[in-house]
Each structure stands twice: as structure tokens, then as C-alpha cells.
Amino acid sequence: MSDELADVFRREAGRCTATLIRVLGDVDLAEEAVAEAFAIAAARWPETGVPPNPGAWITTTARNRAIDRLRRESTRTDRYLAAHRLEEGDMPSDDPTGRELDALVEVVPDDQLRLMFLCCHPALAPEAQVALTLRLLGGLETPEIARAFLVPEATMAQRIVRAKRKLRDNHAPYRIPSAGELPERLRAVLAAIALIFTEGHRATSGDEAVRTDLSEEAIRLARVLVELMPDEPEAIGLLALLLLTDARRPARFDADGALVRLSDQDRSRWDRAKVAEGHALVRACLRRGRPGPYQLQAAIAAVHADAPTAADTDWGQVVALYDHLLRLQPSPVVALNRAVALAERDGPDAGLVALDELDAAALDRYAPFHASRAGLLLRAGRAAEAVTAFDRALELTTNPAERRFLSAERATAAAAAHGT
Amino acid sequence: MAHYLLSVWHDDEYEVDFTTPEAQRIGPQVGAFNEELQAAGAWVFADGLMPASSATVVKPQGDGLVVVDGPYAEAKEQMGGFWVIDAPDLDAALEWARKAARACEQPVELRPMQVV
Numbered sequence: 345m346s347d348e349l350a351d352v353f354r355r356e357a358g359r360c361t362a363t364l365i366r367v368l369g370d371v372d373l374a375e376e377a378v379a380e381a382f383a384i385a386a387a388r389w390p391e392t393g394v395p396p397n398p399g400a401w402i403t404t405t406a407r408n409r410a411i412d413r414l415r416r417e418s419t420r421t422d423r424y425l426a427a428h429r430l431e432e433g434d435m436p437s438d439d440p441t442g443r444e445l446d447a448l449v450e451v452v453p454d455d456q457l458r459l460m461f462l463c464c465h466p467a468l469a470p471e472a473q474v475a476l477t478l479r480l481l482g483g484l485e486t487p488e489i490a491r492a493f494l495v496p497e498a499t500m501a502q503r504i505v506r507a508k509r510k511l512r513d514n515h516a517p518y519r520i521p522s523a524g525e526l527p528e529r530l531r532a533v534l535a536a537i538a539l540i541f542t543e544g545h546r547a548t549s550g551d552e553a554v555r556t557d558l559s560e561e562a563i564r565l566a567r568v569l570v571e572l573m574p575d576e577p578e579a580i581g582l583l584a585l586l587l588l589t590d591a592r593r594p595a596r597f598d599a600d601g602a603l604v605r606l607s608d609q610d611r612s613r614w615d616r617a618k619v620a621e622g623h624a625l626v627r628a629c630l631r632r633g634r635p636g637p638y639q640l641q642a643a644i645a646a647v648h649a650d651a652p653t654a655a656d657t658d659w660g661q662v663v664a665l666y667d668h669l670l671r672l673q674p675s676p677v678v679a680l681n682r683a684v685a686l687a688e689r690d691g692p693d694a695g696l697v698a699l700d701e702l703d704a705a706a707l708d709r710y711a712p713f714h715a716s717r718a719g720l721l722l723r724a725g726r727a728a729e730a731v732t733a734f735d736r737a738l739e740l741t742t743n744p745a746e747r748r749f750l751s752a753e754r755a756t757a758a759a760a761a762h763g764t
Numbered sequence: 765m766a767h768y769l770l771s772v773w774h775d776d777e778y779e780v781d782f783t784t785p786e787a788q789r790i791g792p793q794v795g796a797f798n799e800e801l802q803a804a805g806a807w808v809f810a811d812g813l814m815p816a817s818s819a820t821v822v823k824p825q826g827d828g829l830v831v832v833d834g835p836y837a838e839a840k841e842q843m844g845g846f847w848v849i850d851a852p853d854l855d856a857a858l859e860w861a862r863k864a865a866r867a868c869e870q871p872v873e874l875r876p877m878q879v880v
Binding site: 465467511513514515516517521525 | 766768852853854855856857858874876
């Protein structure tokens with residue numbers, strides 16, 4: 345029963361909170377009311393069973409609790425008025441059943457989209473956007489979010505409180521941005537979801553290399569976004585990218601917990617269902633003819649997934665996709681990835697030439713730059729230089745699995761350097 | 765509707781000189797922005813400030829007050845001017861802030877005001 349409640353919570357908390365914020369006009373009040381409703385459910389459902397529409401049950405119960413609370417605490421006129429307004433609203437007030445509930449949840453999808461845009465408001469710093477998204481849409485408790493991002497609980501609590509207060513003090517509107525604002529605002533939402541996934545996929549520190557919960561939550565949020573914005577190819581592209589990347593998870597670490605390079609992964613261990621779904625989504629979004637950064641990254645992941653072994657990879661296609669991506673998103677990191685693909689197509693020397701043309705100052709603190717360069721130097725027979733580059737990469741890497749991988753590679757390079 | 769402060773920030777000590785080509789370009793831009801604010805009913809008040817070196821600080825000390833040379837914040841960036849606007853919400857205020865930053869070609873900080 346508690347598992348079932350946990351499932352309902354995971355599925356419905358964000359949706360219920362989203363609707364209650366609209367109805368109550370206050371984030372904190374909505375959160376408290378939803379938490380109270382789940383507590384009531386935990387006490388009642390073991391006897392009565394889970395209602396046919398648990399989300400609507402929670403939303404309605406939460407709303408009723410909020411009205412009660414406002415009445416109890418209404419020392420100020422506006423609170424009386426707020427409670428009064430709620431009662432006159434079109435939501436069912438007594439123990440909800442059947443049709444009333446269906447009518448109620450019909451308005452919910454838009455609410456969740458409103459909440460995504462609110463949580464990812466560009467007035468908030470990215471780390472606050474991510475924290476608020478996980479808290480309000482993912483229904484994660486603050487200590488869970490703090491653990492996931494390896495910051496002290498008090499720090500995370502303060503981050504969330506401040507973000508909520510900033511939105512309230514600034515009178516942030518609870519609505520879907522206008523057509524003119526939408527592209528920029530959507531980019532922020534996509535970036536926040538991608539950031540949640542990346543944090544789960546490649547932990548920057550801590551012993552648990554992959555924090556599966558965050559990756560799964562990011563995929564769930566991307567799915568919700570695609571449902572809510574089915575005509576947005578970049579949303580579909582993001583979901584495809586996350587699925588295709590996550591599909592590799594079972595093969596990303598060896599028995600000792602060291603990171604396994606894409607080229608060395610046992611591809612039979614890739615999650616076929618996720619690959620298939622990701623593939624279908626890539627095809628669906630690219631057909632729309634409005635390619636964007638997430639669609640192109642997903643297409644690159646799809647080319648890798650197409651190859652039964654690393655040697656079968658169509659590197660020409662990968663380089664072409666990176667060229668396209670670089671035109672849309674001219675960043676040093678994209679240029680780095682393109683150079684690495686180029687090395688696979690034309691050999692390590694060509695890759696090193698491409699790396700030399702990059703903005704070394706911008707990439708100097710980016711560990712993958714030094715790791716990639718070290719790998720190419722080793723393959724090009726420049727072992728001593730490779731050792732230096734591996735050392736620099738190790739200085740910048742905290743993830744234990746990545747460190748194990750880099751240390752092993754460095755040892756190979758050092759042995760080669762001594763041999764010559 | 766809520767009031768917001770849009771403040772303009774300068775990186776360094778600046779001169780108030782309306783004859784420079786820069787000032788000649790920015791002046792009319794800011795003028796047009798002010799007219800747009802007024803036409804939309806969003807204008808409350810606005811003005812530019814004399815340089816921060818002209819500031820004087822009065823601060824409580826013990827039972828009394830002391831007057832010292834300003835500015836108060838020893839920062840490289842100082843406020844050079846501001847608008848107080850009336851806007852329905854953050855997104856509308858941000859739209860005004862974008863227009864303000866384009867007009868004055870300087871960073872503009874948006875900050876909600878307390879409802880007094």
C-alpha cells in the first residue's frame with residue numbers, strides 16, 4: 345500500500361501542486377496543502393483503497409484543507425476574501441466523485457506547463473531553477489535534492505526558499521509565456537531538465553557515480569513536457585537525447601566501477617527499449633524540418649546506437665551532424681566534440697590539428713578537453729605529452745569512476761613513454 | 765499593478781557630458797523609451813544621477829550622526845540613474861527592463877518595490 349501511495353505521489357504531486365498554485369495563488373500554501381492531502385491519503389487509503397482518480401482526490405482534498413486553514417488563520421481581511429473566493433470557485437467542495445473529478449483534472453495539464461515555466465524563470469539562477477523544478481514538479485523533498493546535488497541540506501533549503509520568495513516578491517505571473525517570449529523561456533526549461541539529467545548521469549563528485557533517480561526524474565519531466573507541447577520538436581529532441589544516453593547506462597561502468605568509454609562499451613547491454621523509443625522520437629522530430637541543438641545531439645546519439653560495434657560507427661555522419669550543431673550552437677564544447685569525431689573519421693593527427701584550433705583558454709578548466717587530447721596524443725604515439733595532458737585532466741576531475749579510468753589510461757601512457 | 769525600480773549601472777566613474785557622440789546617440793534613445801513608458805501609463809518617475817563621487821553619506825553612530833564623503837558602497841559599479849515603473853507582473857516589468865537596457869546601452873537591474 346505504501347508503495348502504491350509512493351507511486352501516486354511520484355506521478356501526481358507535481359500535477360496537484362501546479363493546479364493548487366493556480367487556485368490558491370500561493371506556492372507555499374499549495375505545497376503545504378498537497379503534503380497534508382497525501383498525509384490524509386496515507387491514513388485513509390489502506391482502509392478505503394486507492395480511489396479511481398487519485399490525482400483528483402488529492403487535489404480536491406488539498407484544496408479543502410487549504411480553505412480550512414485560511415479560515416482558521418484568517419486574521420487579515422484578504423485571507424477571508426481568499427477563502428471566500430475559493431468557495432465560490434468552480435471546484436467541487438465536498439467529498440469528490442466521478443464526473444466532478446474528471447472536470448477538475450481536465451484543466452490540470454496547462455497548470456503543469458505554467459509551473460515548469462515558473463520554476464525555470466530566467467530571473468532565477470540555473471541551480472535555483474533546477475532545485476525548484478525538482479521540489480515543485482518532481483515532488484522531491486528538500487533533503488533528497490540536497491543529497492542529489494551534494495550540497496548541505498540547509499544550503500538547498502535556503503536556495504529553494506529564496507527562489508520562491510524572489511518569484512513572489514517580483515509578482516512572477518503564473519501563465520504560459522506569450523509567443524514572443526516562448527523560444528527563450530522554453531530554452532530555459534529544456535536546459536533545466538537537461539541539467540537534472542546530466543547531474544544524475546555523470547555525478548561530479550561523491551561515490552555513487554550515477555544517481556539514477558535524477559536521470560529518471562529528468563526523463564519523466566521531458567515526457568511531461570512533450571505531452572504538454574507535442575508540436576515542439578526541441579522538446580521531443582531532448583526526450584530522445586535523454587533516452588538514447590540513458591540506454592547506455594548498463595554498459596557505462598565495469599565491474600570495478602570504472603567508466604567505460606563509448607568505444608569500449610558492451611553494446612549488447614544497452615537498453616534496447618530506450619534505444620528504440622529514442623530512435624522513433626529522433627525520426628519524428630527531424631521530420632518536422634526545424635532542427636535544433638537537442639534534436640541534433642539526439643541524432644548523433646542515434647547514429648552511435650545504430651552501430652552494432654564502435655568500429656561500425658558512421659563517423660562521417662557524426663561529423664556532419666556536429667558541423668550542423670556547431671552552426672546553431674557555436675560553443676567550444678561542441679567544437680571539442682566535433683574534433684573528437686573528426687579524429688575517429690580521419691585519424692588522431694587530424695583530431696589533434698582540430699583541437700589545436702580550439703579556444704584553449706575557454707576549455708582549459710574543462711576536464712574532457714584534456715582527457716580527449718590525452719587520448720589522441722597517446723594514439724598518435726606522443727606518449728610523454730599524453731601523460732602531461734592526463735595529469736591535467738585528473739586535476740580537474742572529481743568523479744571517482746572517471747578518475748579510475750583516467751588513472752589507468754595515464755599508466756598506459758607512462759609505460760609507453762618509458763618504452764621509447 | 766506593482767512598482768518596480770529599474771536602475772542603470774555604470775562600470776566606472778562616469779562624466780555627465782551630453783556632447784560626446786555616445787551621449788548624442790543614447791540621449792534620443794532614452795527619450796523615446798521615456799515617451800513609450802508614459803504613453804503606456806507605466807511611467808512613475810525617472811532621472812539620471814550625478815556621478816557617484818558627488819555622493820555624501822549620513823550614518824547613525826552611537827546616539828548621533830556622522831556625515832562622510834560617499835558613495836556608501838565601495839564598489840566599482842555604481843548606480844547612474846533609475847526609473848520607477850508600474851507594471852502588472854514580473855514578465856511585463858522585464859520587458860520594460862529589456863527596452864531600458866537597449867535604450868541606455870548599460871546593464872539595468874530590475875527590482876520589485878515594497879507595497880507601502
